Amino acid sequence: MHTRRDLLAAGAGAALAGIAGTAAAQTYEPGCFKPFSASTKTIQYPARKGPYRIALANGYAGNSWRIQMIKSLKAYAATPEIKPHIKELKVVSTGTDVAAQLGAIDNFINAGFDAILTIAVSPTSFKPVIKRAKDAGVVLIPFDNVLDTDEVIQVNEDQFEMGRLMGRWLEKNGVTSGKVLEIRGLPGNSVDRDRHLGFREIMEKHKGVQIVEVVGNWDDGTSQKVAADAIAVHGRFNGIYTQAGSNGTVRALIEAKHPFVPIGAEGENGFRKMVYAHHKDGLKGASAAQSPGLVAVALKAAVAALQGQKLPQYISVPIPYVEYPQMAPGKNFYPELPDTFYVANEFPPCNINITAPDIMKQSEGNT
Incomplete structure (x- = not known):
């Protein structure tokens, strides 16, 4: 035995x-x-x-x-x-x-x-x-x-590719010169490092781009504060990449009366809601979700x-990615759900579909 x-x-x-x-x-x-x-x-x-x-x-x-x-x-x-x-x-x-x-x-x-x-x-x-x-x-x-x-x-x-996607999104929307705000995630983590490197791989090909880098910890409140501080110090940005805390980044633009610019961001429900509401005002957004x-x-x-x-x-795992022309309520964001909810929770090849009600009723505490 x-x-x-x-x-x-x-x-x-x-x-x-x-x-x-x-x-x-x-x-x-x-x-x-x-x-x-x-x-x-x-x-x-x-x-x-x-x-x-x-x-x-x-x-x-x-x-x-x-x-x-x-x-x-x-x-x-x-x-x-x-x-x-x-x-x-x-x-x-x-x-x-x-x-x-x-x-x-x-x-x-x-x-x-x-x-x-x-x-x-x-x-x-x-x-x-x-x-x-x-x-x-x-x-x-x-x-x-x-x-x-x-x-x-x-x-x-693929975190490198997620960073590249955001760099290509800014390129596609004409952000090849001037100031670009990069809001990074939690320091020391591989996701933050790899997204940063992928984004820089694309952006640094454009010699006229000046990147201002701040740390948002993937958090709405922190991202809003550091974005607001960056706007106060550096003035107008031509484009923004925010790893997460995307809701706070957009709120900082609105509160500072900064013109809407192309933004590459995460998969928060609130970010997609705001892009849908303001894209005709110039808020062109792309959302790549780390589910x-x-x-x-x-x-x-x-x-x-x-x-x-x-x-x-x-x-x-494939990257769930959507650009502002394809953002639609009930399809890839949900008006009735909190802004902080991450909307990509389906993995059809794995037969995984975790519904919002099932997620929301759970506790986040240790067990």
Whole structure:
């Protein structure tokens, strides 16, 4: 009879061996779990009998995206597809301190959890905890803010491409010279870094562009303040890219009586409502959404990995993107929902559709 330690050691070895594969090999539900590129490796763990103990080790929880993400996890975990596979679901948010997040992950490993989902506070500090998870046979799945590693399964949208999309949007609307306001996200996170680099790749081709960079923490209130301060100091901008906190960015323009300019922004319901209301006044907006529902894809991947399915090491989720001529109430924004609600929560290839009422009725607290 095999002990749990025997099975865990076998799992660690199998996962490591699986990394040598390529995404061209047959993988589970390829329509849902799409490899990031043709060279993406695969990972496969030995099947483990469910139901499973699964944890979320979140970091920062101080903006509407993170709150909706936690609620989305709880909502998806309660669906008929997933609920039978989950024995226990724990959620903890540790703030922006790397050591605190690593400590939470270690606690879950030591407590015998089968899988741990995480939004990494830092993309570069996880090597020791990755090894500890692997040695214990624990499936560790970073999503959204992912890690600079190919040793674990990860789930994300292409953040470089999201930044490029916003740069191309400004180009398309004639923003190739003058001042451009770039409102960045939470410092130290891979999403902020990669979007920034993608945006700069496009914008820096235009020598006449002067970029003013501020930090909005992906938060409406912070973004509104830093945008207002930038307008007060620098005057008129020809275009804006705001990673999130998009509602606050537009409010800053309105309150400062700054002319509407092309804006590339996130997927907040309020931003799309305001663009729809003001596009004839010059508010030309593009919205590329990093869905809080990524957590559902990560949870589905964790269950599949625990069942022994072969998955791409880096799972790429398509970017939900819409420009102002296509924004329409009831289609890609919803007048009855809060401005802070992120509207892209459907992943048809994964059979995931988390409805707004199901999300809104959940709590965002630790469990």
